[in-house]
Amino acid sequence: MTEGIFPLLGAAFVVLIVLPAFALLAKAGLVLLERDEAGGILHHLNLRYLLLTGSSVLPLAWFFSAGLHQAEGDKSAYACLFDHEATLCFEPGLFALTLGLVVVFLSRSVLRGLRGARPAHGAGVHVLARIEDVLAKHPRLRALRGRVVVTDEPGFALGTYGWIQPRVFIGVAFAARLSDDMLASALGHETEHVRSLDPLRYLLLQFALAVNPFGRFLLERHAARWYAAREAHCDREAVIRGALPLPLADAIVHAARPTNQQAVALGARDAGVLKFRIGLLLAFAERSPSRCCDRGPSAFSMSLVLLLLALLSPHETGTAALDALHTGAEQALTYLWP
């Protein structure tokens, strides 16, 4: 009984106490960053992303790594988990396994929602040839060469899918409604998503919110603001790299217009965000924007360094927090069942 309590109570403690506490701290940081009156809500994108995802991912990584580290006991983690003679390392190993299973269970909604658009047949060939022409004419779009997929999925407009090698999907009907200027500018916007691996970033953010029981309650509104600011940032970057602001604005409005096949209702508040993005693009048409709001690709290197630190620190600096959790869980058991 005593042997089994730490893996169960420990994992429950991490998910129900540690993660919400980190989410609360992240919320405090986000509120402070967003309060900055000089457009603070549009800036600090990388730092805000780090707070949104790091508040769940980093403590989980640390506890998972600490569990495996304690499980080693001069043997590999594999041996600890499956060699029944390795009794010393059985409990922390099982704790790490339980924690992993809880994380998979909590993030199942995110995993279920992953799917790409369907490639086109027939009609898409002409659209693809036109897009290749547009890409050839605009060197700033070279990151998209070989990465654009035409889809005949009804009502699909334009979006970027794929975590490691993102691809841009474009609807046949949507592409037909755009002029070449609009198409090039819209692809310029997607180039920023591709360069910054945004689908992967968005996935990690959804995962971070899903695994934290209070994540959505405490951080979802901040995440929604981050998404909106990120889209506005991609518009800005596209214009800085040569996209035309007004054709881009036009393409965005076209993409936002629902078709007859769609029954989507996001509410009028998102229309406010759309108007805001269009307003900024009108401003960019009057006066070229300057770079701001953090460069996208640097977020990954920063996140990776922090993740590595969280994974390696139990091996370097000890696992005192896990030890306290371990003894605490077993003491709790003696109080409950003396």
Place this chain on the structure above:
Amino acid sequence: MDVVWSKHLTAFAVGEVLIVLEKQREIAYTTVMTTLSRLYDKGLLTRERDGKRYLYSPKLTREQFLESTAREVLDGAVGGHRAMAMLAEKLSDASADDLDELEALIRRRREELGQ
């Protein structure tokens, strides 16, 4: 403010705004004067005396103004469960008027800039 920003007006008098607006619709001098005075009161314009008249200047660019209002706009942003990046979310049919209005605004600006 739209006229001031789109026509790049700096140190302008009431009459200069009136000339622009008269091309769009019938409007009285006093209406423009009152509006500019209110924009000054709200801190969107600065002004200095030039003989008997005031010369107005915008305090912020359109971009700076939008950034200063970003907080209240993005406060209303709605979350979503997604792991992809769309050019724009599809809006409900109820906002078709909004989209028409935005399209008209962009078209007008494209005509003004000859794009």
